[in-house]
Amino acid sequence: MFLPRGEDSQQTITVRVFEDGDQRFVMKSEIFKTKTEIPFILETISMEELFENHDSHTQNVEFIRYPITRAKHRATPIQRHSGDFCVLAIDFFFEFLRELIHGRRVFQLLNPIDVPLFLQKMDGFDDVFHETETPYFLELDTTLQGDTDFIVNRPDNDVRNPKEDGFTVQDLKNELAHLGLTTTFPEIQDYAEAVYSEVDKRKKESVLRTCDLFDAVEHCQLNCVLERLPRLKKFVHSQKGCYRVYGLKCEDCATDNPEKQEDQKLKILEKELEDLKMSHQKIIEENLQKSLEIQELQQKNLRLSVKNETNEVKMKHLSQKLAQSKLSIDDGNYSIACTSQLKIQCLICEKSIESGQDQIIRCPLCKRRFHSKCAINWLKEHTECPACNGNLPKL
Numbered sequence: 580m581f582l583p584r585g586e587d588s589q590q591t592i593t594v595r596v597f598e599d600g601d602q603r604f605v606m607k608s609e610i611f612k613t614k615t616e617i618p619f620i621l622e623t624i625s626m627e628e629l630f631e632n633h634d635s636h637t638q639n640v641e642f643i644r645y646p647i648t649r650a651k652h653r654a655t656p657i658q659r660h661s662g663d664f665c666v667l668a669i670d671f672f673f674e675f676l677r678e679l680i681h682g683r684r685v686f687q688l689l690n691p692i693d694v695p696l697f698l699q700k701m702d703g704f705d706d707v708f709h710e711t712e713t714p715y716f717l718e719l720d721t722t723l724q725g726d727t728d729f730i731v732n733r734p735d736n737d738v739r740n741p742k743e744d745g746f747t748v749q750d751l752k753n754e755l756a757h758l759g760l761t762t763t764f765p766e767i768q769d770y771a772e773a774v775y776s777e778v779d780k781r782k783k784e785s786v787l788r789t790c791d792l793f794d795a796v797e798h799c800q801l802n803c804v805l806e807r808l809p810r811l812k813k814f815v816h817s818q819k820g821c822y823r824v825y826g827l828k829c830e831d832c833a834t835d836n837p838e839k840q841e842d843q844k845l846k847i848l849e850k851e852l853e854d855l856k857m858s859h860q861k862i863i864e865e866n867l868q869k870s871l872e873i874q875e876l877q878q879k880n881l882r883l884s885v886k887n888e889t890n891e892v893k894m895k896h897l898s899q900k901l902a903q904s905k906l907s908i909d910d911g912n913y914s915i916a917c918t919s920q921l922k923i924q925c926l927i928c929e930k931s932i933e934s935g936q937d938q939i940i941r942c943p944l945c946k947r948r949f950h951s952k953c954a955i956n957w958l959k960e961h962t963e964c965p966a967c968n969g970n971l972p973k974l
């Protein structure tokens with residue numbers, strides 16, 4: 580017997596950890612002291628969430644494993660601390676539908692006019708079968724209001740035994756028609772192929788037997804019901820029951836899986852991006868190194884150009900100085916020339932000719948200048964110029 584947490588919180592309590600596939604969860608009524616809002620629904624909390632958000636509730640608790648077990652068509656009921664029994668909502672749902680399909684043959688016997696009304700009523704069971712993240716239990720004696728008041732007035736045929744070598748998809752389609760199911764669900768034969776291939780995969784013997792035909796007929800009807808009642812389909816998906824309906828095309832499962840594939844792709848892309856970032860970083864660092872080198876070079880260049888400028892300035896100075904010194908040399912030349920011109924000698928008396936003071940005579944041939952007195956005296960005894968030896972005219 581499993582006792583709820585008592586007033587004395589130090590008291591160790593035992594809590595069952597239900598295991599179903601990869602899911603691990605506990606009943607909220609066992610771990611918390613709370614009662615569920617809806618009396619026939621027993622909510623659960625996943626072990627991950629329990630330890631993440633309600634760690635204090637895990638003190639003084641002895642957790643014991645409790646795997647959910649199922650016979651082919653029935654889940655093993657779980658006894659509560661109150662003594663009542665419950666099963667997972669998804670198991671309750673499949674048992675409920677199996678009862679409708681095989682027990683009461685509702686879809687074989689339903690008046691075609693009442694089909695929409697009946698399905699509408701089933702759709703109204705969403706208080707019992709609701710879409711929710713975590714699994715939940717339903718009390719075994721939960722009754723579904725209004726599931727009995729429908730009119731039955733059609734021929735009641737049994738599933739026939741297949742031939743010794745089994746049955747084909749066409750045989751299944753024929754059987755669906757034979758059972759009057761094509762009247763209730765005109766689309767039911769569309770599911771035959773997908774359901775048949777699943778039944779064929781799971782068959783225990785080498786040939787398909789009557790029990791396999793029963794399964795195939797059941798799953799074709801399940802497909803019809805779930806495709807017509809999207810809310811129930813969502814419930815089945817949320818309770819991870821999609822794989823239990825042969826050939827069911829669940830859009831949410833289809834999006835879940837590609838999402839996982841996308842996740843994988845995303846992870847690969849992220850890794851590639853990381854690698855790219857790394858190499859990019861490397862390039863940036865190399866560039867930085869290069870730009871540092873370039874900067875250094877530029878600074879060097881700048882220093883050189885400054886030096887160059889300085890040199891240019893120096894050179895300018897030097898050339899100016901040089902020009903000045905040249906000028907002074909020129910001046911010197913000039914002054915010598917000037918002096919020679921100023922201190923020109925008379926070749927006859929060998930004394931200087933003071934320009935502007937002494938009277939001079941030029942030789943018409945060589946243009947040399949002489950003192951006038953000297954030239955007159957010279958010409959008394961000579962007929963040629965003392966400088967150029969050219970003949971001079973008589974005075």
Ligand SMILES: [Zn+2]
Nearest residue numbers: 816821829832
């Ligand atoms: Zn699904």
Ligand SMILES: [Zn+2]
Nearest residue numbers: 925927928950
């Ligand atoms: Zn002279």
Ligand SMILES: [Zn+2]
Nearest residue numbers: 925928950953
């Ligand atoms: Zn003279």
Ligand SMILES: [Zn+2]
Nearest residue numbers: 942945964967
């Ligand atoms: Zn002369």
